[in-house]
Amino acid sequence: MPEPTTSPAIPTEDEPRAVDGRVPGRRGMATRRRLLECTAAMVRRNAYRDVKVVDIAREAGTSPATFYQYFPDVESAVLALAEDLTEEGKRFAELVTTTTWRGADGFEAANELAGAYLRFWDEHRPVLKVIDLATSEGDARFRDLRTSFLADTAQALRDAISRMQIDGRHPDSMDPAAMSGVLVSMLANVAAHRRGLEEWGVAPSALQDAMARVIFWAVSGQKPRQTA
Amino acid sequence: MPEPTTSPAIPTEDEPRAVDGRVPGRRGMATRRRLLECTAAMVRRNAYRDVKVVDIAREAGTSPATFYQYFPDVESAVLALAEDLTEEGKRFAELVTTTTWRGADGFEAANELAGAYLRFWDEHRPVLKVIDLATSEGDARFRDLRTSFLADTAQALRDAISRMQIDGRHPDSMDPAAMSGVLVSMLANVAAHRRGLEEWGVAPSALQDAMARVIFWAVSGQKPRQTA
Amino acid sequence: MPEPTTSPAIPTEDEPRAVDGRVPGRRGMATRRRLLECTAAMVRRNAYRDVKVVDIAREAGTSPATFYQYFPDVESAVLALAEDLTEEGKRFAELVTTTTWRGADGFEAANELAGAYLRFWDEHRPVLKVIDLATSEGDARFRDLRTSFLADTAQALRDAISRMQIDGRHPDSMDPAAMSGVLVSMLANVAAHRRGLEEWGVAPSALQDAMARVIFWAVSGQKPRQTA
Amino acid sequence: MPEPTTSPAIPTEDEPRAVDGRVPGRRGMATRRRLLECTAAMVRRNAYRDVKVVDIAREAGTSPATFYQYFPDVESAVLALAEDLTEEGKRFAELVTTTTWRGADGFEAANELAGAYLRFWDEHRPVLKVIDLATSEGDARFRDLRTSFLADTAQALRDAISRMQIDGRHPDSMDPAAMSGVLVSMLANVAAHRRGLEEWGVAPSALQDAMARVIFWAVSGQKPRQTA
DNA sequence: GATGAATGAGGTTTCATTCAT
DNA sequence: TATGAATGAAACCTCATTCAT
Numbered sequence: 001m002p003e004p005t006t007s008p009a010i011p012t013e014d015e016p017r018a019v020d021g022r023v024p025g026r027r028g029m030a031t032r033r034r035l036l037e038c039t040a041a042m043v044r045r046n047a048y049r050d051v052k053v054v055d056i057a058r059e060a061g062t063s064p065a066t067f068y069q070y071f072p073d074v075e076s077a078v079l080a081l082a083e084d085l086t087e088e089g090k091r092f093a094e095l096v097t098t099t100t101w102r103g104a105d106g107f108e109a110a111n112e113l114a115g116a117y118l119r120f121w122d123e124h125r126p127v128l129k130v131i132d133l134a135t136s137e138g139d140a141r142f143r144d145l146r147t148s149f150l151a152d153t154a155q156a157l158r159d160a161i162s163r164m165q166i167d168g169r170h171p172d173s174m175d176p177a178a179m180s181g182v183l184v185s186m187l188a189n190v191a192a193h194r195r196g197l198e199e200w201g202v203a204p205s206a207l208q209d210a211m212a213r214v215i216f217w218a219v220s221g222q223k224p225r226q227t228a
Numbered sequence: 229m230p231e232p233t234t235s236p237a238i239p240t241e242d243e244p245r246a247v248d249g250r251v252p253g254r255r256g257m258a259t260r261r262r263l264l265e266c267t268a269a270m271v272r273r274n275a276y277r278d279v280k281v282v283d284i285a286r287e288a289g290t291s292p293a294t295f296y297q298y299f300p301d302v303e304s305a306v307l308a309l310a311e312d313l314t315e316e317g318k319r320f321a322e323l324v325t326t327t328t329w330r331g332a333d334g335f336e337a338a339n340e341l342a343g344a345y346l347r348f349w350d351e352h353r354p355v356l357k358v359i360d361l362a363t364s365e366g367d368a369r370f371r372d373l374r375t376s377f378l379a380d381t382a383q384a385l386r387d388a389i390s391r392m393q394i395d396g397r398h399p400d401s402m403d404p405a406a407m408s409g410v411l412v413s414m415l416a417n418v419a420a421h422r423r424g425l426e427e428w429g430v431a432p433s434a435l436q437d438a439m440a441r442v443i444f445w446a447v448s449g450q451k452p453r454q455t456a
Numbered sequence: 457m458p459e460p461t462t463s464p465a466i467p468t469e470d471e472p473r474a475v476d477g478r479v480p481g482r483r484g485m486a487t488r489r490r491l492l493e494c495t496a497a498m499v500r501r502n503a504y505r506d507v508k509v510v511d512i513a514r515e516a517g518t519s520p521a522t523f524y525q526y527f528p529d530v531e532s533a534v535l536a537l538a539e540d541l542t543e544e545g546k547r548f549a550e551l552v553t554t555t556t557w558r559g560a561d562g563f564e565a566a567n568e569l570a571g572a573y574l575r576f577w578d579e580h581r582p583v584l585k586v587i588d589l590a591t592s593e594g595d596a597r598f599r600d601l602r603t604s605f606l607a608d609t610a611q612a613l614r615d616a617i618s619r620m621q622i623d624g625r626h627p628d629s630m631d632p633a634a635m636s637g638v639l640v641s642m643l644a645n646v647a648a649h650r651r652g653l654e655e656w657g658v659a660p661s662a663l664q665d666a667m668a669r670v671i672f673w674a675v676s677g678q679k680p681r682q683t684a
Numbered sequence: 685m686p687e688p689t690t691s692p693a694i695p696t697e698d699e700p701r702a703v704d705g706r707v708p709g710r711r712g713m714a715t716r717r718r719l720l721e722c723t724a725a726m727v728r729r730n731a732y733r734d735v736k737v738v739d740i741a742r743e744a745g746t747s748p749a750t751f752y753q754y755f756p757d758v759e760s761a762v763l764a765l766a767e768d769l770t771e772e773g774k775r776f777a778e779l780v781t782t783t784t785w786r787g788a789d790g791f792e793a794a795n796e797l798a799g800a801y802l803r804f805w806d807e808h809r810p811v812l813k814v815i816d817l818a819t820s821e822g823d824a825r826f827r828d829l830r831t832s833f834l835a836d837t838a839q840a841l842r843d844a845i846s847r848m849q850i851d852g853r854h855p856d857s858m859d860p861a862a863m864s865g866v867l868v869s870m871l872a873n874v875a876a877h878r879r880g881l882e883e884w885g886v887a888p889s890a891l892q893d894a895m896a897r898v899i900f901w902a903v904s905g906q907k908p909r910q911t912a
Numbered sequence: 913g914a915t916g917a918a919t920g921a922g923g924t925t926t927c928a929t930t931c932a933t
Numbered sequence: 934t935a936t937g938a939a940t941g942a943a944a945c946c947t948c949a950t951t952c953a954t
Contacts, residue, residue, distance in 0.1 A: 020514060025937060047365040049277055052923060063940050133364050136357055137275045175434035181425040182418055182438045189417035190410055197409040206403035210410045217445055291915045503821045505733055519936045585820055592817050593731045631890035637881040638874055638894045645873035646866055653865040662859035666866045673901055747919050
């Protein structure tokens with residue numbers, strides 16, 4: 001349901017600036033976007049740390065100097081890319097919130113959540129990989145991004161689990177926050193390493209099913225009915 | 229002048245070679261070990277990618293040239309460090325194998341497995357982090373190491389789950405391989421990001437408990453009795 | 457559409473030209489002046505060598521391209537600024553010429569000359585500093601400016617000293633040109649380094665007094681009566 | 685007169701270090717010295733700001749990387765050069781201290797001081813020019829060097845003037861500190877701009893004589909007897 | 913065995929400068 | 934007139950790596 005009355009002039013990208021502080025015009029924005037796309041492409045093809053400004057620039061058909069007109073370094077370009085994903089990430093929380101987690105519907109929701117994560121990762125693998133990578137390397141900017149990205153889902157799961165606990169579906173000894181953390185970790189990591197797991201002979205659908213089972217059980221405290 | 233009386237050809241470690249192919253003597257081995265320790269120390273303090281040969285050498289009180297006498301690059305030194313962990317990693321599989329996964333004992337085993345992973349990570353965080361990092365960057369040598377490291381646990385879990393499935397504790401539609409993959413992913417990732425989760429206000433013991441619950445349920449198909 | 461009624465061809469300043477050779481109109485002149493002022497401001501705040509075209513342009517609220525419409529480089533802008541001082545510099549020669557250099561009046565003149573130099577430097581320090589700087593770096597344009605600037609005072613002092621020498625106040629062995637050179641050097645350098653000297657604990661008034669004494673003695677060959 | 689008993693191991697150069705912290709050996713010191721000499725040569729030939737690391741390295745027959753092994757930047761190399769002059773600079777103070785400043789001897793001392801400054805500048809013009817330059821540009825390291833360099837002479841002059849003042853040769857209203865500052869300024873600046881002055885037709889000997897007259901008068905309060 | 917020294921190679925940055933609009 | 938954009942060119946600086954001792 002859209003919000004028809006509000007936010008008349010919110011720009012999609014919140015005012016990218018050239019390094020000298022000016023807001024780029026049409027042509028500049030095009031160049032910026034081209035650089036961003038090439039950055040994504042480079043990151044897809046090569047290891048993040050091997051992506052050089054020179055390469056991005058060459059790929060985009062410009063010079064390094066031009067790159068520096070829009071981004072202070074490669075990291076910032078990737079960061080810009082990553083921020084685009086943030087919005088999309090909020091969808092996951094919705095999935096969690098808009099279900100009762102009971103019976104077949106509950107399992108269906110779990111299944112959708114798992115699928116959504118897998119697909120999201122497949123679609124944005126290069127950038128998401130860099131986020132994980134930079135986060136483990138201790139980069140604060142990326143860590144914040146990753147945290148805020150996962151936090152919504154985690155919060156939603158935690159609320160759902162808490163409600164179930166109040167309904168007596170979980171023993172009081174279980175910590176909803178801990179469990180939701182475990183689930184989010186699982187989601188993110190399985191999605192990230194899906195290929196590795198598939199190399200072990202695990203079918204994609206089986207993987208999603210296993211994820212869904214864990215989620216459903218951990219949230220609702222119930223075995224899923226016979227599925228898949 | 230050679231040293232005729234002392235253990236001439238039995239190197240402590242699995243035959244490390246100097247670059248020129250000769251097996252180092254007592255003094256050389258000491259230097260090698262010192263370099264290894266300093267590598268570990270540097271990796272602990274700095275981001276992996278910022279660890280330079282020069283720094284390790286200086287930290288160890290030698291020169292870069294000496295470093296190259298023992299390792300072709302920083303990666304190899306870390307790899308040597310990482311291989312030491314491999315053996316220790318096999319223990320996890322044992323934990324999984326030597327339990328029936330029934331009743332309170334089963335939950336106890338799950339709890340121990342979770343605890344073991346958490347402790348293992350805490351102890352070897354720097355090196356394990358690099359393994360994860362290099363793996364995501366696509367480094368084959370590290371990926372193999374990681375895979376073989378996790379594969380034992382995964383295999384053991386898979387077998388345990390299969391047995392339970394045969395006993396009728398799991399529906400046939402569930403793929404034991406997929407589920408064990410999900411569990412291993414969860415274990416490794418929660419252990420790796422424990423600090424992040426604790427920043428969200430999750431107590432360490434609650435975390436371990438949540439992990440144990442997931443494992444126990446996923447293996448045995450049963451809710452743990454009221455615990456923790 | 458031209459502006460038929462307003463002073464079409466009488467530029468305020470000595471015919472500044474835009475790069476394309478055309479004499480700027482009213483709007484252009486305003487821009488030029490703004491650039492000049494910002495140049496002065498930048499030079500005041502930063503080391504001369506760190507003043508970049510881009511910075512001046514941004515400070516003036518225009519673009520580098522506009523700067524180049526009026527000046528071929530930063531140096532030229534500063535030169536334009538410097539030339540404004542040249543006229544004012546001639547006053548010093550007058551001071552020297554319009555006194556008899558005898559008795560208390562003579563000392564008073566010396567004192568005024570010293571004070572005038574100090575004040576002039578205080579007022580135009582940034583530009584004067586650049587003149588000195590560029591001169592030491594061997595820049596011919598600035599050296600000529602500096603020379604012509606000091607030459608008037610030097611010439612006037614030389615004439616005054618010569619007259620005194622003819623009157624027998626100085627031995628024939630003294631070279632008036634050399635002495636006037638020494639005085640001018642002293643004036644310019646003390647004025648330039650006034651702050652440094654004050655850090656050594658020298659009061660401004662004492663400094664001016666010391667300068668005046670040297671000048672008075674060197675010109676008149678007489679000790680000043682007890683003063684200040 | 686040497687000091688036979690003390691300081692057995694004081695190194696001439698106060699322990700130059702390579703960038704990595706180690707004290708260079710014989711070969712390294714030779715390279716360092718060569719780089720220093722080439723730096724001096726480059727500074728002599730070109731404007732200071734135009735001296736690039738690449739040029740020095742090429743001139744010295746090495747690579748930029750080697751330069752950076754010994755100096756973090758060109759400035760530091762010049763600073764090393766400049767520090768060598770500091771010691772030599774102390775001689776001037778001695779000249780001032782070891783005379784009574786009375787009669788012909790006094791003038792002789794003034795004359796020597798002037799000559800010493802002129803010769804010192806002639807000999808070390810390139811480096812001294814950079815010191816002045818960098819000082820005016822606001823570089824603290826160079827300013828400190830320059831200050832300490834001149835401070836000895838200034839202090840000695842001030843003491844001499846004070847003694848004369850006590851003897852009644854100067855009115856109480858005269859500030860010895862201010863006067864010594866004026867003298868030092870004059871010495872340094874005339875020496876620096878000697879060429880410029882000579883272009884005005886001032887003979888070198890006349891210049892030195894004029895300087896000496898000013899010094900002698902300012903210190904002793906007396907006209908020099910007929911000289912030169 | 914160990915290591916001072918030297919350096920090739922390559923990426924990063926910064927600007928002055930130029931056009932097309 | 935003014936200026937967004939683009940960029941060539943020139944330094945900078947850092948390391949991994951290699952010898953000769």
